[in-house]
Structures are given as C-alpha cells and as structure tokens.
Amino acid sequence: MEAYITSHNAQKIINRNNFKNIQLSGEVYKHKLHIFSKNEENSLLAIQELFKNPEKYFKEIYNPMIVFDSKKYIYKEQQPAYHTSKDCPRLHSDFTNFELPQEIIERGDAEIERFRTWFIENRYLLERPDAFVMRLELAFKIKYNPKAISYENSGFSDFKNYSLEQLEKEIDSLIKEAGRYFYASGKNTSILRIFGKYSACAFSETSLYNNNTGYSDHEVKIFLKDYHMKFKVPLKKLLIEYYRVKLNPTLEFAETFMDALGFRKCGACKKRELEASVNLFLNTFSLEKRNEFIDLPF
Numbered sequence: 001m002e003a004y005i006t007s008h009n010a011q012k013i014i015n016r017n018n019f020k021n022i023q024l025s026g027e028v029y030k031h032k033l034h035i036f037s038k039n040e041e042n043s044l045l046a047i048q049e050l051f052k053n054p055e056k057y058f059k060e061i062y063n064p065m066i067v068f069d070s071k072k073y074i075y076k077e078q079q080p081a082y083h084t085s086k087d088c089p090r091l092h093s094d095f096t097n098f099e100l101p102q103e104i105i106e107r108g109d110a111e112i113e114r115f116r117t118w119f120i121e122n123r124y125l126l127e128r129p130d131a132f133v134m135r136l137e138l139a140f141k142i143k144y145n146p147k148a149i150s151y152e153n154s155g156f157s158d159f160k161n162y163s164l165e166q167l168e169k170e171i172d173s174l175i176k177e178a179g180r181y182f183y184a185s186g187k188n189t190s191i192l193r194i195f196g197k198y199s200a201c202a203f204s205e206t207s208l209y210n211n212n213t214g215y216s217d218h219e220v221k222i223f224l225k226d227y228h229m230k231f232k233v234p235l236k237k238l239l240i241e242y243y244r245v246k247l248n249p250t251l252e253f254a255e256t257f258m259d260a261l262g263f264r265k266c267g268a269c270k271k272r273e274l275e276a277s278v279n280l281f282l283n284t285f286s287l288e289k290r291n292e293f294i295d296l297p298f
Contacts, residue, residue, distance in 0.1 A: 006251075037197045044236065071112055074119050081267075082253070082266065084269045084273065085272065174234060181231065190215070
C-alpha cells in the first residue's frame with residue numbers, strides 16, 4: 001500500500017540530516033549553478049533522491065527521528081504520521097501548536113502538565129482573547145498571550161500551485177537577479193567572490209577565515225546574512241518545490257518504509273481502514289447471516 005505524508009513532515013525528513021559528509025553526484029538544476037557550497041549542493045541532491053528514489057534515501061542517507069518531549073509546547077512532539085489515503089482530511093489540514101510560557105517551564109514538570117491540561121480545556125476561549133488571558137491569569141498568576149505556531153500542510157511551500165514551467169521561470173529569474181547583484185558594486189563583488197558560496201558562515205559566532213575583502217568581519221557578516229536570506233534561501237525553496245513537482249508531486253512513499261522509519265499511521269486512516277474491513281466482512285454474509293450477526297449481544 002502507498003503512504004502519503006504532509007508537506008510539514010516531508011520538510012522534517014529533509015531537515016533531519018546533516019549532508020556534510022554525503023557525496024552525491026548530479027546537478028541541482030538543469031544547468032550548473034555557482035551560488036551554493038558543496039554542502040548545500042549535497043543537501044539539494046539528497047532531497048532529489050528522497051523524491052526520486054525514497055528507498056535509497058532511507059537506506060543510505062536518512063537518520064530516523066527520535067521524538068522526545070521538549071517541554072516547550074502545549075502539544076507534545078509526536079512521531080510523524082503518514083496517511084494511506086490522498087483524501088484524508090488530516091493530510092491537507094494545517095496544525096497549530098502553542099509555546100509554553102517561560103514562567104511555567106521554570107516551575108517544573110508538574111506545572112507544565114497542569115498548564116497543558118488547562119490550556120486544552122479552555123482553548124475555545126481563544127476566540128475571546130481578553131477572557132482567555134483573564135482566566136489564565138487567575139489560574140496561574142502570570143500574564144501570557146498565546147503565541148501560535150502554525151504548520152501548513154496544504155502545500156509543500158509557498159509555490160503549491162506552480163507548474164514546472166512556472167517554477168523554472170521563477171528559478172531562472174532569481175538566478176539572474178543574484179548575478180546582477182554580484183556585479184552591482186565593488187563591495188558586492190569583493191565579498192561575494194570570497195564568501196558567496198559560504199554565506200551561511202555569517203550566522204556563526206566564529207571569525208571569518210581568510211577575510212581579504214577589505215571590510216570588517218562584522219560588516220561582511222551583515223552583508224552575507226542579507227544576501228543569504230534574499231537569494232539563497234528562496235532559491236533553495238524554489239528548487240525543492242521544483243524537485244517535488246517533477247519527481248513526486250503527491251509526496252507518495254511505500255508504507256513499509258514509513259513503518260520501518262518510525263512513522264505512525266494516521267488515526268483517521270486507521271479508522272477508515274477498519275470500517276472498510278468490517279463492511280467487507282459484513283458484505284460476505286448473506287442477508288440472513290448478516291442479520292444474525294448484527295443481533296449478537298456485543
């Protein structure tokens with residue numbers, strides 16, 4: 001049987017791995033790109049492998065998820081779910097969690113559980129924020145405005161309705177824009193020639209290695225962070241969506257892979273399968289036998 005996963009869980013699989021020591025061959029796009037580091041290229045090639053050849057990805061690349069309660073959220077982390085029907089409403093629904101207030105976390109496990117229980121029982125009051133906050137303050141003696149964290153499952157990214165041709169157009173446009181930015185000024189060229197591929201180093205606390213740009217580490221890092229978020233992050237998102245649309249548009253995998261990797265079957269899918277099995281069983285009886293079965297005292 002085939003299994004389907006939400007876009008959020010697909011992203012979890014992708015983010016689960018460190019691709020630094022993985023060597024994969026191929027191209028990240030239809031023509032050579034010079035914007036990414038080797039590690040970034042490996043990660044994109046591995047994502048291609050996930051969509052193109054899931055068996056190889058799961059055997060050679062993927063590190064199974066170990067789920068634990070971080071005690072940071074109202075709803076505890078769970079093993080990711082898979083679905084056996086493309087029509088399962090949970091496959092396309094978004095999920096919202098809420099951060100626990102720091103004051104509650106500092107009070108310890110018992111208070112965390114008490115707060116979680118209270119929050120779930122009173123969640124309906126979120127439609128009336130003033131009433132919710134007032135009741136919460138009375139119960140826990142803290143001021144807290146719930147910070148919602150939404151996980152969108154309706155599409156793999158912001159480009160969920162794009163065709164392959166539209167994605168290529170967006171990718172090509174962004175690549176050209178990045179090329180123009182490279183030559184937009186002497187400063188841009190000086191910094192990007194040395195650090196463009198390694199822009200992620202701007203997010204490290206360590207000093208820049210071999211900074212011969214003529215600009216301070218601080219100035220270079222500010223520039224690189226802006227460049228990274230303006231060009232490389234959206235380009236990666238576009239490429240991942242491009243791979244999905246091209247190679248596995250429905251995020252479909254073999255159910256046996258999902259079981260072996262510690263994914264759990266969606267509860268709604270389980271219920272639907274059980275109901276289908278019962279209906280099939282009942283339909284094998286004659287009308288008389290079926291009535292006898294239904295009249296049994298259980």
